[in-house]
Amino acid sequence: MTRVLSVASEAYPLIKTGGLADVVGALPAALAPHGVATTTLLPGYPALAAVTKRAKVVHRYTDLFGSPARILSAKIGEHPLLVLDAPALFARGGGPYGDATGADWDDNWRRFAAFGRVGADLASGVVAGHAYDILHAHDWQAAMAPAYLRWAPGPGRPAKSVVTVHNIAFQGRYGADIFSELGLPDAAFALDGVEYYGGVGFLKAGLEAADAITTVSPTYAAEIRRGEFGMGLEGLINTHAARVTGIVNGIDPAVWNPASDSALHARYSARTIARRRVNKRAVEAMFGLDAGDGPIFTVISRLTWQKGMDVLVRVLDDLVAMGGRLALLGSGDTALELAFLAAADRHPGRIGVRIGYDEPASHLLQGGADAILIPSRFEPCGLTQLYGLAYGCVPVVARTGGLSDTVIDANEAGIAAGVATGIQHDGVSPEAVSHAIARATALYATPDRWATLQRNGMRADFSWGESGRRYAQLYAKLMEPS
Numbered sequence: 001m002t003r004v005l006s007v008a009s010e011a012y013p014l015i016k017t018g019g020l021a022d023v024v025g026a027l028p029a030a031l032a033p034h035g036v037a038t039t040t041l042l043p044g045y046p047a048l049a050a051v052t053k054r055a056k057v058v059h060r061y062t063d064l065f066g067s068p069a070r071i072l073s074a075k076i077g078e079h080p081l082l083v084l085d086a087p088a089l090f091a092r093g094g095g096p097y098g099d100a101t102g103a104d105w106d107d108n109w110r111r112f113a114a115f116g117r118v119g120a121d122l123a124s125g126v127v128a129g130h131a132y133d134i135l136h137a138h139d140w141q142a143a144m145a146p147a148y149l150r151w152a153p154g155p156g157r158p159a160k161s162v163v164t165v166h167n168i169a170f171q172g173r174y175g176a177d178i179f180s181e182l183g184l185p186d187a188a189f190a191l192d193g194v195e196y197y198g199g200v201g202f203l204k205a206g207l208e209a210a211d212a213i214t215t216v217s218p219t220y221a222a223e224i225r226r227g228e229f230g231m232g233l234e235g236l237i238n239t240h241a242a243r244v245t246g247i248v249n250g251i252d253p254a255v256w257n258p259a260s261d262s263a264l265h266a267r268y269s270a271r272t273i274a275r276r277r278v279n280k281r282a283v284e285a286m287f288g289l290d291a292g293d294g295p296i297f298t299v300i301s302r303l304t305w306q307k308g309m310d311v312l313v314r315v316l317d318d319l320v321a322m323g324g325r326l327a328l329l330g331s332g333d334t335a336l337e338l339a340f341l342a343a344a345d346r347h348p349g350r351i352g353v354r355i356g357y358d359e360p361a362s363h364l365l366q367g368g369a370d371a372i373l374i375p376s377r378f379e380p381c382g383l384t385q386l387y388g389l390a391y392g393c394v395p396v397v398a399r400t401g402g403l404s405d406t407v408i409d410a411n412e413a414g415i416a417a418g419v420a421t422g423i424q425h426d427g428v429s430p431e432a433v434s435h436a437i438a439r440a441t442a443l444y445a446t447p448d449r450w451a452t453l454q455r456n457g458m459r460a461d462f463s464w465g466e467s468g469r470r471y472a473q474l475y476a477k478l479m480e481p482s
């Protein structure tokens, strides 16, 4: 049995702001069939209070970055969970990274350095009864764990380390002045250490320190070697290319399955797709859309530049002119929120917008809308297209990152071969997005072709099976005696 400590700042269903949580939440069950026992380490946000109420204390710190802290042992589903209970750092309102207005906490460097320190302690024998073969850190918030493991480990045998990049755009960059407070030896402030463009880079440090680097699709693994996608880390990724692999995300069938999803008004399978109509009516009601048989497009997304939302908002008049309707659920940049709300005002009954975060509504949209629009400028993997495929909500996506790896375009060849599952467009211009919407609308008007797209997507395998196996293989390779 391989023992893995999965260190992350989010995990569904306990705390979620995006796709990271879905993946971290799904990994323990995805890895178990491959002989991997996963323990997840999360920060002790208020949202975790319910699961830690009767938790056992496994370790106490009198002074962790200036205040007392404890490590608590609990469960996430059936799997072991450790929680860093450090009230001075994590017991506060707002979100995991910022206050209720969305502004980042000033002490995020301290919060996530402390979190990394604890991950490294657990992975190098500081806590009696806890031993791990692999420390698996997700994104910049956890990336200091492998850095501490490398440059300031505990007394025991250090675990091997993996860093998974879910989004290289978020890096945890701070001024050089924090270095002296991190508790690392001076030698770690180096080109192949935590130093990054004169300051400190948490993700950069983790990538330098880790024994292996993964990202969440093969195409994104190749893209981040280029300046356009690497966001300053392309040099490092190229230098370490031999240690970088892309493993596509799966979806958790216990959470995303249209045959058993309690958020749907009607449950269905590939054989009973017509039942989606009931959900479509519910989407119309929820979003104030006119009833009708034309296509309903949906967006379930952070409203940001990454997701191409500034471009999408410019083609909404076209979408309506083509006979489409839009049901959008999302939140993000204020200017984009306002622009979508203005579009809804211009097109009552045709465009419905809900600003906010609503997990059940996201399920209903996948089960009732006809197509999901994902015009991302970059997309490390993307999960909403996978949910769309599983739910017969046809993805209309930019050809980038994981979107190009998981959707098969309905061009003539794809249709003739009977393999098409969605629509891809090149680049994220208004013309490209509008053209893709036009292609979707035309296909929708040919019910046989549309139903084939839906069925192909629903029958495709996006379970964790193969990806779970690949993570397990990676761990096994790292544990081979060198």
Ligand SMILES: Nc1ncnc2c1ncn2[C@@H]1O[C@H](COP(=O)(O)OP(=O)(O)O[C@H]2O[C@H](CO)[C@@H](O)[C@H](O)[C@H]2O)[C@@H](O)[C@H]1O
Pocket (backbone or CB within 6 Å): 017, 018, 019, 020, 022, 023, 166, 167, 216, 249, 300, 301, 302, 329, 330, 331, 356, 357, 358, 359, 362, 379, 380, 381, 382, 383, 384, 402
């Ligand atoms: N308003 C809302 N209400 C309810 N649910 C909402 C919502 N807005 C978004 N969601 C949900 O949040 C998740 C978003 O996941 P994505 O993979 O699309 O993107 P994200 O950019 O967060 O993740 C990053 O990490 C993941 C995981 O590796 C990569 O797939 C991705 O490419 C990368 O950018 C989905 O579960 C979606 O349903």
